[in-house]
Amino acid sequence: MTQNLQRPAGIPGELARGETVTSAQPSAYVSRRPGLLTQAAAGLSRRGMMAAKAELANDALLTLVKLLYEIDTDGKVANIDSAGGRVLVALPWGRMGCKQWGLRASEGRAMRYIMFSRTAAYDPAAWLDYDANGRHWCVNLSAYPSLRRALVYLDNYPVTVDEWRAAWRATRSKWAVKQLGNE
Numbered sequence: 001m002t003q004n005l006q007r008p009a010g011i012p013g014e015l016a017r018g019e020t021v022t023s024a025q026p027s028a029y030v031s032r033r034p035g036l037l038t039q040a041a042a043g044l045s046r047r048g049m050m051a052a053k054a055e056l057a058n059d060a061l062l063t064l065v066k067l068l069y070e071i072d073t074d075g076k077v078a079n080i081d082s083a084g085g086r087v088l089v090a091l092p093w094g095r096m097g098c099k100q101w102g103l104r105a106s107e108g109r110a111m112r113y114i115m116f117s118r119t120a121a122y123d124p125a126a127w128l129d130y131d132a133n134g135r136h137w138c139v140n141l142s143a144y145p146s147l148r149r150a151l152v153y154l155d156n157y158p159v160t161v162d163e164w165r166a167a168w169r170a171t172r173s174k175w176a177v178k179q180l181g182n183e
Helices: 019-023 034-043 046-068 105-121 147-156 161-170 174-180
Strands: 128-131 136-139
Touching (some): 046 161
């Protein structure tokens, strides 16, 4: 298992997460005139922020798929246990993995919620399954034996804004709900 996993290039820094988030930042000083306040409020739309978070989750999943299906010198996948499909690298939604992937803990919790929901709810076989007895995630190698198949799954089932919003609400701390409101 790789212990010193650096943040993949596909996971941008917090301030460079997408044009939506960076363009939603108002200036430091806003006049008390109603027109400017309305413009600043429109720039802080939670919808744009949620879309950026969903896109960040999709980038993390895409990078993870490419990492998991890397081929080693012996011709086998390097980051998946070939016997049972166990994932051998830190995951973006793991307690320690989210930091290694450059995600906030709250984003990792939301991704974990989404991945658990997907293993329980999807009619087609989920790409990853959680083994509760062994407490680890496994790639569903019978349904997704290759990188191409896994990429098709992610293309067909990306993290949506609605899915992210539901996960965000379900994983919010009491403090965040009190301080930041319902969204």
